[in-house]
Amino acid sequence: MLRSLYSGVSGMRGFQTKLDVIGNNIANVNTIGFKGSRVMFKDILSQTVSGVSAADENRGGVNAQQVGLGVSMAAIDTVHTAGSAMTTNVVTDLRINGDGFFAVGTTEQTEAPYLTRSGNFTLDASRNLVNAEGLKVMAAEGGGPIVIPDNIVSFSIAQNGDIIGIDETGASASIGLRVGVVKVVNPSGLEKIGGNLYRMTANANPEGAIEVGAAGNPETGTGTIISGQLEMSNVDLTGEFTEMIVAQRGFQANSRIITTSDEVLQEVVNLKR
Known part of the structure; x- marks a missing residue:
């Protein structure tokens, strides 16, 4: 239960950084020689619930069971494509x-x-x-x-x-x-x-x-x-606004994960009245 809370927090932090980068790109849309940036994400180390078992003569192999622990930033790249x-x-x-x-x-x-x-x-x-x-x-x-x-x-x-x-x-x-x-x-x-x-x-x-x-x-x-x-700047406003929508919806979805997890925890607390 708490894993979903922290996963949601990590997602909100990541998309907040993405919005910060997008905001800086849009602010410099008319800056001479400016090169826009982009945020790349990666998953955080997963928690292994059960390990892998190899196949033998009597039974086939079993895959590991892992639960992801959220997202983090992999890189903030500067895109050096030519401006107009x-x-x-x-x-x-x-x-x-x-x-x-x-x-x-x-x-x-x-x-x-x-x-x-x-x-x-x-x-x-x-x-x-x-x-x-x-x-x-x-x-x-x-x-x-x-x-x-x-x-x-x-x-x-x-x-x-x-x-x-x-x-x-x-x-x-x-x-x-x-x-x-x-x-x-x-x-x-x-x-x-x-x-x-x-x-x-x-x-x-x-x-x-x-x-x-x-x-x-x-x-x-x-x-x-x-x-x-x-x-001129190589920032494409069409692409930036599209990425802004994606970041906004991602932020909202992760906030909903936190809200839902909180409601479930509240129900668990209410089991003992």
């Missing part, structure tokens, strides 16, 4: 078409740079290419910051991340800087730290290594860079 493209025609707005992340950080940063899919970059007063938080975008060669020279009239960014400067005469040439892209073996292993940023972990790349390389490299499998576009 939004055209802005702003040169410093960048979108990675394929695998990879932008690397951003500070010059004196002691730990590895942070990773992001949010490419809404701008130039600061010192002509550094930075994100909305002021973190500098790292170049492919050497991993240093990208500083646009002030002797060019305008610039563009090629699909391989190469920055092309245009002078007063209209002539164009590479300035020798390239926006870097980091390939991650297991993107779901990255740690979210807020601000559209991820922190590298040992389960995302071997030994947590970060190598800032070129975009569109077939050897590493990095995607190309599209200038003038941003990657």
Whole structure:
């Protein structure tokens, strides 16, 4: 009797967490570069009422009798599917078409740079290419910051991340800087730290290594860079609302298990009046 109570409690806790994740996904439906999450469940260790008996010459085998003890969370996965493209025609707005992340950080940063899919970059007063938080975008060669020279009239960014400067005469040439892209073996292993940023972990790349390389490299499998576009959130509202209904009904069903178990226990108590 008490097992059903605790199973219902575990189910309510699990679906509450699922609703929390769904709520966060919906809240970030318009967040640039946001990747939605999902909750996966697993059953808790079952209690064995009777064990297994093997077959012999006179009698066949008998299966075990087990009673489950509820549910728990198996994982909260980050789904790194591509979001839709939004055209802005702003040169410093960048979108990675394929695998990879932008690397951003500070010059004196002691730990590895942070990773992001949010490419809404701008130039600061010192002509550094930075994100909305002021973190500098790292170049492919050497991993240093990208500083646009002030002797060019305008610039563009090629699909391989190469920055092309245009002078007063209209002539164009590479300035020798390239926006870097980091390939991650297991993107779901990255740690979210807020601000559209991820922190590298040992389960995302071997030994947590970060190598800032070129975009569109077939050897590493990095995607190309599209200038003038941003990657939108990959959250699908239709799917999220459907999962919300499932979570709501699951929560209600588990609460009914607790109510029913309580009523049965009340009848047992009333046997002795």
